Amino acid sequence: MALNTHFSRALAKQRGMSYWGWLAIIAVFGFGLTVVSKMGPAYVDAHFVEEGLHSLAQNSGVREMSNTQIKRELDRFFTINNVRGEPTDSVKIIRGADSTLVSINYELRQPLFQNVDVVMKFNKQLNTAKPELCCEPLVDLEQFRKRDDY
Template sequence: MKRNQSGMTLIGFIIVLAVVGVFIYMGMKLVPMYSEYFAVKEALKELSSEAGISQKDPGRIKDLFFRRLYVSYSDNVKQENVKIARRDTGYIITVDYEVRRPLIANIDVVGHFNAEQVLSRGADD
């Protein structure tokens, strides 16, 4: 009676382990980029819910936004990435930035992020 063994060989296991390792490594590079983006979105949402925000000048609004980002350790968003435009109901704040992280050798991961929030007068008047 002949018995057949089934299972994964050592070489197959090493290949699977290498593929899983590459995906884990990529996740370690991508997750901080997206967590920073969600911190930007949260800071914008908190800013829009602040009382009287549409009555403040754009410089003060930027300062309040960057204070919220400072708490989240977001260091990829710079002053030149934040634009504030006047609208009839208040302001619209746009954050448009890019994050570049080295992946393997000369291959980089680039993330381009864009977030907008309306700071309306209707909510605080």
């Protein structure tokens, strides 16, 4: 008889998760899914921006290309990979004495829910003097912002 009481107490303790526990898990999962669905496309585009700069870095004649040719080459890559909007409008080309800098620096504001927005900043650069360091920002472009020559 004592053994039977012990089993009934053990079974009473193993009822599983409560309604509130399941509700909390579903809410956390739903929030995570919302965040991924809202922010994911921006990071996919950023990945393709980086891939576009890598493909441009593979081209040995980038230094001799005109600004229009560089932008056309990037636009072709972006069109194939369905990159639209801010990344394509943010291409800046700065010519130096011994290198060309192709910069894609942009900021996206994505509404998450109601009055909460997520701000994502992306800064990718290709310096033809150091193509092996492609896509990491090597030059602070704030010094050029005062001049409108880029």
